[in-house]
Amino acid sequence: MQLASSGGRRLRHAALVAGKLALDTGRTVTRKELSAAARDAGKALDLRPAQRVVLSELVACWGEQEWERLLVWPSNDYLMNRTGLTERAIRRILRQLIDLQLIVPRDSPNGKRFAVKDLSGQVVDAFGFDLTPIYARRGDWAVMLMEQKQLREVQKRAFDEVTICRRATEEALSALAEHFPDLDRTELESRLKALQARTPTRSHVTLPADLLDAWQLLRTEAEETFYEAGNAGLGVRHLETNNGSPSETCNKGFPKKAGAVLQNEQTTEHLSPELILEACPTLRDYPKPIEDVADIVAAGRYLRASLSANESAWNEAVAEIGLVRAAVTVIYVLQLYDADVSSGEGRIKNPGGYFRAMARLVKAGKVDLSVELLAMRRRRMS
Template sequence: MQLASSGGRRLRHAALAARKLALETGRTVTRKELSAAGREAEKALELRPTLRLVLSELVACWGEQAWDRLLVWPSNDYLESRTGLTERAIRFAIRALTDLQLIVPKDSPNGKRYAIKDLSGEIIDAFGFDLTPLYTRRGEWAALVLEQKQLRQMQKQAFDDVTICRRATEEALGALAQHFPSVDRSELEVRLQDLQGRTPKRSTRTLPSRLLEEWQSLRDHTEETFYEAGSGGIRFRHNKADNKSPSETCNNGFPKKAGAVLQAEQPLEHLSPAVIVEACPTLADFGQPIRDVPDLVRAGRFLRASLGAHESAWNEAVAEIGAVRASIAVIYVLQIYDDDVSSGGNRIKNPGGYFRALIRMVKAGKIDLEVELLAMRRRRMS
């Protein structure tokens, strides 16, 4: 059957399904409410720009009549002038909106769109488009938008976790190459290159399944290799008899770089290593006892990778506030981040960036690390 040139259209199943949707009895819909439903539908269905334009203009034509159907009757010429689209594009958009069950065409005998008036001139009905499905499905749009938001948040968190694992792995491999060059790193480096090649950019919508688990496994393996190399396979250091004079320093066994830094600065007045351990239980991740200031500096340097902070952040911190305060800042941020994750707050999205910001505030005198850690200890002990 040939379609009439005056606007006849083929019957579509989606139009019949959408026609069954109806407003609540006595419900009056305002243009503002209909516009809100339209915006939610655009986001939920991720409509193309052309469909958004046409749907927005159809919604704007609603005159807030007290009818049981939301009818509008703009001509194609009117829609062309409002949207700047061609008639062909408008016809395709109307067909797509019908297939999505957002609108229902209500055709007149001659295929034209117009209003029906009574003897007094009041509009009582119309032939055009029925927007009732768009409004009655507003709960569905809200649920889809919420689901998409949650999915985007999960994807963002997954990519953030991958970035943290990648940086920590690279830092651990760099530390192995610097301090223990005899340790074989070839397998770890091959796994790192393989994961980097299979990890998509953040612009992609989804992260391949189990990829994050592989990154976490590689990070754990690399850090464990570095730890075993540093402790000689022994979980804790042996206690040795100390027959030296109490006035002698305890820098034996530590890198010369750390010792040189410690000679030029003093620990905070009221913060002994024992106090810091009580305030920050996450120091247990270091795996070795914190007995003196050199231990504290070494722990800060080691745990910095756990924040996902780049080595440049550590170098900047040491240059700005010294190795001791930089180490205390690392431990402090790590504890705050751990408390935030444990409480479910998840307010700290980038602990490495938080560490950089903290260092600058400490240098500017806006934050006193000693006061903050003592307050943290009191809260934990109470």
């Protein structure tokens, strides 16, 4: 049979695969449902704007007939008028949609697209394009969209961690320049500039695999350098029994204000093991009995890993607020994190970073651990 010049079409494997897809028996599809599936397909396959426009026009031609296949038969002239694209572009995009297993060509003997009507004028069949795969594969689109969402979330967390490391590194270098101007910072600053040059913007989909590790390593080394410089190579300073922190709680992003201490719950000059045990039942995770301050310190050092807190965060807390208060801060934050997880609120996304920030608030006098623990115990017993 001699075909017209417009009727030649090469056989494509994708068309055969898509042609085997079918609707459930007796299933009818509305134009709204088909449009929703087409939008999901466009997002899942990351179609270009021109491809989405042509696909949308094909879907708009669906007349909601109660057929087993979703057949449409718009001509290239119709699609050109509706989309503003050239005929060459229309032909190219149609081939691409076929290769993506979104549509299946259903060619007539002469290659034209038209409806087949019975003697009463009712449309009973058509030659054109079969849109059944768009709707039949809606489960595939849902899975692909979920995977894309998860990938975006992973990338967001990676970029967030890079930002945190960059700011912490810059803060450590700034502190070194302010407090120890004679210390050589050239190597750290050079690595910082190199990493900043390598780090892509958030508009990029992926982050180089080794980049986050490099940022975390640089942050750790910068903070260790500042820590060692502050201790003058003598190790951790001894604990002061009272840091004189005012009775002020932390603000936004941290626990709500504890409120005034009751008259029968006046703060002591030190944090007693009894108070900590009563306020923080998560301390039971420590495998040894708590009898004195030394046990509190050992428990804090042991439970630090439960917060996924970096050792540099522990060292910083010990250097800034002392060994005992650093341990108590670990236990206090662990109790807050446990309560947050149990409630399902999910406010504490990074318990290790939360611990570091809490220790800095204790140092700045914005958090009084005795007041917070007394309030926590009071709420638990009420």
